[in-house]
Amino acid sequence: MCGITGIIQFGTSPSSMYAPLERMNQALAHRGPDDEGIWVEGPVALGHRRLSIIDLSSAGHQPMQSPDGRYVLVFNGEIYNFRTLKAELKDYPFRSGSDTEVILAAYAQWGIDCLKKLNGMYALALWDRQEQTLLLARDHLGIKPLYLYEAPQQILFASEVRSLLASGMVPRKINPAGISDYLRYQTVHAPQTMVQGVRMLEPGHYLLLSMDGRVEERAYWQPLGTTVPANKLDLASARQKVREALLTTIERQMIADVPFGAFLSGGIDSSSIVALMSQVSTTAVKTFSVTFAEEAFSEAPFARMIAEKYQTEHHEIRLSPDDFLHTIPRALQAMDHVSGDGPNTYIVAGATRKAGIKMALSGLGGDELFAGYPIFGRSKSLERLGWLNVLPVGLRQILAGVLAQSSSKVAIRKVAEVLGLPQIEPYGAYPLSRQSWPEMTIAQLAPGLEKTPNAVAAILEIIQALPGFDAAPLLSKISAAEMSTYMQNILLRDSDQMSMAHALEVRVPFLDHELVDLVMGISDAVKLPGAGPKPLLVAAMGEWLPDAIVNRPKMGFTLPYELWMKGALREFCAGHLAQLGERPFFAAAALQKLWQDFLRGHPGVKWSHLWSLVVLDEWLENNGLH
Numbered sequence: 001m002c003g004i005t006g007i008i009q010f011g012t013s014p015s016s017m018y019a020p021l022e023r024m025n026q027a028l029a030h031r032g033p034d035d036e037g038i039w040v041e042g043p044v045a046l047g048h049r050r051l052s053i054i055d056l057s058s059a060g061h062q063p064m065q066s067p068d069g070r071y072v073l074v075f076n077g078e079i080y081n082f083r084t085l086k087a088e089l090k091d092y093p094f095r096s097g098s099d100t101e102v103i104l105a106a107y108a109q110w111g112i113d114c115l116k117k118l119n120g121m122y123a124l125a126l127w128d129r130q131e132q133t134l135l136l137a138r139d140h141l142g143i144k145p146l147y148l149y150e151a152p153q154q155i156l157f158a159s160e161v162r163s164l165l166a167s168g169m170v171p172r173k174i175n176p177a178g179i180s181d182y183l184r185y186q187t188v189h190a191p192q193t194m195v196q197g198v199r200m201l202e203p204g205h206y207l208l209l210s211m212d213g214r215v216e217e218r219a220y221w222q223p224l225g226t227t228v229p230a231n232k233l234d235l236a237s238a239r240q241k242v243r244e245a246l247l248t249t250i251e252r253q254m255i256a257d258v259p260f261g262a263f264l265s266g267g268i269d270s271s272s273i274v275a276l277m278s279q280v281s282t283t284a285v286k287t288f289s290v291t292f293a294e295e296a297f298s299e300a301p302f303a304r305m306i307a308e309k310y311q312t313e314h315h316e317i318r319l320s321p322d323d324f325l326h327t328i329p330r331a332l333q334a335m336d337h338v339s340g341d342g343p344n345t346y347i348v349a350g351a352t353r354k355a356g357i358k359m360a361l362s363g364l365g366g367d368e369l370f371a372g373y374p375i376f377g378r379s380k381s382l383e384r385l386g387w388l389n390v391l392p393v394g395l396r397q398i399l400a401g402v403l404a405q406s407s408s409k410v411a412i413r414k415v416a417e418v419l420g421l422p423q424i425e426p427y428g429a430y431p432l433s434r435q436s437w438p439e440m441t442i443a444q445l446a447p448g449l450e451k452t453p454n455a456v457a458a459i460l461e462i463i464q465a466l467p468g469f470d471a472a473p474l475l476s477k478i479s480a481a482e483m484s485t486y487m488q489n490i491l492l493r494d495s496d497q498m499s500m501a502h503a504l505e506v507r508v509p510f511l512d513h514e515l516v517d518l519v520m521g522i523s524d525a526v527k528l529p530g531a532g533p534k535p536l537l538v539a540a541m542g543e544w545l546p547d548a549i550v551n552r553p554k555m556g557f558t559l560p561y562e563l564w565m566k567g568a569l570r571e572f573c574a575g576h577l578a579q580l581g582e583r584p585f586f587a588a589a590a591l592q593k594l595w596q597d598f599l600r601g602h603p604g605v606k607w608s609h610l611w612s613l614v615v616l617d618e619w620l621e622n623n624g625l626h
Contacts, residue, residue, distance in 0.1 A: 002062070003028030003159040003500075004074040004146075005047035006125050007167070008134060008209065010153045017045035020167040024158055025049055027166035031076075031159060031500045039063035039072055043211060044127050044134060048074045051358065051503050059096035066104045067093050070130050073107075075100050076159050077122030077144045078507070080252035085117060107135070115206060115220045119252065119514065121507070123159060123201075132211040140221045140513035141365075142190070142203025142488040145496055149198050155209065157201075160336040160497070164198055165623060171197065172624045179585050180452035183442045184435050186340030186612045187489045189455040194338055195625065203488060221513060223480040223520060224468040235539060238526050241518060242540035249512040250276040253361060260359035261286030263348060264314070266302025268534055268549060269363030269372075273509060275544040277361065278310035287312040288352045288360065290319055290344075302552055309546065317351040324559050325568060334501035338619040339490060340436075340612035345498035353502040360499075364491055365510035368482040369519050370534040371475050371527055375433050379426035379478050380528070426474060427464070430481050431456040436609050444590040456485050475527050476520040483516075562607040565614075566599060573610070576617040583620065 005024040007017045017040055025036055025047040032049025035058075039046045048062040063074050079085070082099035085106055092105035099120070106114035107126055112135065121143035126135040136157060138146050147163075149156040149170045156164055164170045178194040181187070190200040201207060204221040219225070233241065254260070254277060262277055264270045264287040277285045287307050291300035300316060307314035324343060331343035352360055367373050431454055443450040463469060463480050472480075492508075499506045509515075519527075519536070527536045538550050565573050577595050581588025591613070598605045620626075 002051050002076045003031035003049040003163070004076045004123060004125060005158045005163055006074065006134075006156065007045040007169075008043055008155045009045075010043050010211075014040045014042060014045065020169055021045045021047045023166045023168065024156075024163045027163040028159060030503060033503050035061060037062050039065075039074075041072075041129070044072075046072060046074045046125060046127065051500075051505060057096070060098040060100060062100060064098075064100050064104060066108060067095065070128065071104050071107060072127040072129065073100060073104050073124065075103060075122060075124040077120055077124075077139065078253075078505070079103060079118050079120040079122065080249075080255065080512075081117075081119040083255070112206060112208065112220070119512065121511075125157060134209045135206060136201055136209070137206040137220075138201045138203055140204045141483065141492075141511045141516065143492055143496070143508060143511060145493065146201045147193065147198055148201060148207075151197070161193060161195060161198060162336050162623065165195070170195070172626065173197070174584065174620065174625050176449060176585055177452050177455075179446055180442065180449035181455045182338065182340075182612070182616060183437055183446060183449070184454065185456065185485070185489075186436055186608075187486075187493070188337070189459060189485060189489045192455065194619070195623075203484075222463075222466055223483055223516065224463060224466045224472050224476065233522055233526060235526050235529070235536075238522050238536060239539040239542070242515075242522075242536060243542070245512075245515045245518050246272075246276055246509070246540060247279060249509045249515050250361075251280045253507045253509050253512075254280060256359050258358040259286070259356055260361070261288055261313075261315075261352065261355075261357045262361040263287075263352070263363070264289045264303045264306060264312075265363075266299040266304075266306060266549065266552070267363070268537065268545065269366030269510065271302075271306045271363075271545060271549050272366070272537060272541050273361050273363050274306055274310060274312060275541060276509075278312070279544070285310065285312045286315070286355075286357060288315045288317060288348065288355070288357070290348055290351075291316045292319060302549060305546060305548060315351075315355055317348065319347065321560055323347070325564055328569075331498070332615065332618050333622065334498060335615075335619060336497040337493060338616055339494050339497075340608065340615060341490060342494040342498050345494050346501060349499040349504045349506070350502045353504045357504070359505040359507065361507050361509060362495065363510065364495060364506075364508045365483075365487065366534065366537065368479055368487050369510050369516060370537040371479070372534045373482065375430075375482070376475055376478055376528060378433075379430075379474060380524070382426045382429060383474060427460065427477050427481070430460060430478065434486055436612070445587060445594070446585045447587055449585060456481075459484050472520065473522070473524045473527070475524045476522075479520060561611055565607055565611065573614045576614045576621075577610070579621070580613060580617040583617070583626070 005021060007021055009017055021038055028049045032051045035050035037048045046063045063072050065072050079099040079102060082102040086102050089105040089109055094101055115137055122139045123144040123146035124137050145159055147158055147161050149164050156167055158164050173196040175194055175196040177192050178188040181189055188194050190202050205219050208216040262274050262285060264274050274285060274287055289303040292298045327347055328343055331346040334346055335342060439450045460481055495506050529535055577591050580586055581591045594605060598610050
């Protein structure tokens with residue numbers, strides 16, 4: 001796990017790229033404290049910061065060249081099947097035990113098609129000195145980020161936005177489309193970012209740049225991009241196949257040459273990961289849990305239950321709300337790209353790293369893959385309400401207007417918006433599911449930006465055009481939507497930036513693309529046959545998952561942000577909201593009204609929505625955007 005940087009610049013001497021590349025590399029020092037390297041030749045400059053996980057020797061140094069000198073690679077991530085691929089590449093003169101060198105060998109053998117053979121999380125840049133081409137690629141599910149800035153005669157790329165800004169070659173201007181997207185969803189969806197001119201290479205995509213000016217950008221994998229022939233599996237067969245796939249995935253992802261462990265909350269997902277790790281590990285698994293003094297809300301007993309069952313080396317990180325409060329400034333400073341969430345991950349990752357762990361497995365992705373969120377059940381219910389489409393659209397829209405005026409609650413307003421859609425159906429209604437503010441409020445806060453196209457709707461149109469979409473079960477369509485929006489652009493981004501702030505690598509076994517392909521093809525009747533959380537995953541885990549974990553009560557603990565924002569953080573919030581009102585695109589009067597309504601306890605103003613605006617201004621200030 002590392003950080004990568006690069007500059008492609010025409011018409012200048014190579015020496016002019018050293019200084020900006022060094023600044024870019026230095027901005028990523030937290031991602032790779034173990035080693036650094038720079039390689040410059042002709043129009044290409046490549047940089048790397050290393051966090052050593054596999055092959056800790058100097059043989060794993062990057063940028064790495066192939067033995068014949070033709071290829072030069074910088075790579076961030078891990079290739080879990082590198083040993084299997086290495087066995088296939090018998091004729092390559094390997095000089096190290098690293099997964100990085102396997103990528104060089106695979107590209108030399110198979111070209112771009114090697115991306116389809118890689119199983120892992122990665123962002124990479126590979127320069128072909130003979131063909132004068134640069135390949136940029138990102139892993140299937142978008143676990144590792146890669147940001148690009150393109151201008152006449154130059155392209156810059158890096159693992160973080162801050163690295164691009166540190167080059168001094170990227171204008172620090174706000175992207176208005178990013179503002180509207182953030183107001184809707186508390187994030188900015190790829191390929192857009194909050195910085196004008198900076199974009200993300202999308203998950204499962206590659207970009208091949210030739211020095212003669214040709215550019216090829218394509219997807220090599222997408223969820224539902226191929227029809228997986230698993231729809232006829234019954235529960236018993238699906239259970240067995242999923243169990244086998246999970247064990248294979250865990251076994252691959254436990255390969256490391258450093259101490260590692262797992263996050264353990266005591267929920268179904270993290271408990272499953274620890275149970276699976278215990279099946280293949282020859283030593284006690286190290287587990288880490290955050291616990292709270294408020295016993296009524298603490299998950300500690302459930303985490304301890306799993307730790308005791310599998311005899312793990314368990315570590316409890318006992319925190320109070322004040323611990324979070326005091327950590328918030330550092331967490332916001334660590335935020336590479338603005339997000340409405342993230343401090344929780346920052347704290348857990350920091351404590352895990354202090355315990356001497358450099359790599360940890362996480363249960364992230366389990367809800368998206370195994371239909372764990374309420375949106376999955378609601379989608380099936382909405383599917384059964386298709387009869388409402390017999391009502392004239394005009395009549396439904398009138399009813400929607402009346403309903404919207406009847407309550408200030410966000411949930412009621414969302415129901416009204418669904419009712420007023422031209423066609424009531426689950427997939428079409430999805431963009432409303434995670435939207436924070438209705439368009440009317442966005443128009444008040446940032447006049448004119450409500451007309452910006454909805455990024456989630458645009459992503460769903462792309463998914464809908466995939467060859468496997470029509471044959472896919474409804475729940476798999478919702479999974480694809482969740483993975484391509486909320487998961488990629490909030491959960492994975494926060495996991496990466498907050499863990500790498502502490503130089504901690506986080507692996508996410510539920511997002512193995514082979515496992516995803518399998519589960520996405522399983523029918524709704526098998527995946528969600530009735531009541532109970534994630535029944536397919538629970539069935540696959542069988543005796544490895546205690547009933548007490550499956551049937552545990554839902555925990556209601558939330559940090560007291562609302563009290564903080566009216567108390568210890570009041571001045572901080574008020575200052576940032578006032579400053580945000582002076583920035584382009586925002587209406588100061590609307591922001592102040594929102595703030596005053598919040599202080600008065602208006603039921604239609606949620607603390608999380610206001611906090612996201614405070615975080616936005618803090619991020620804009622920290623990065624000098626205007």
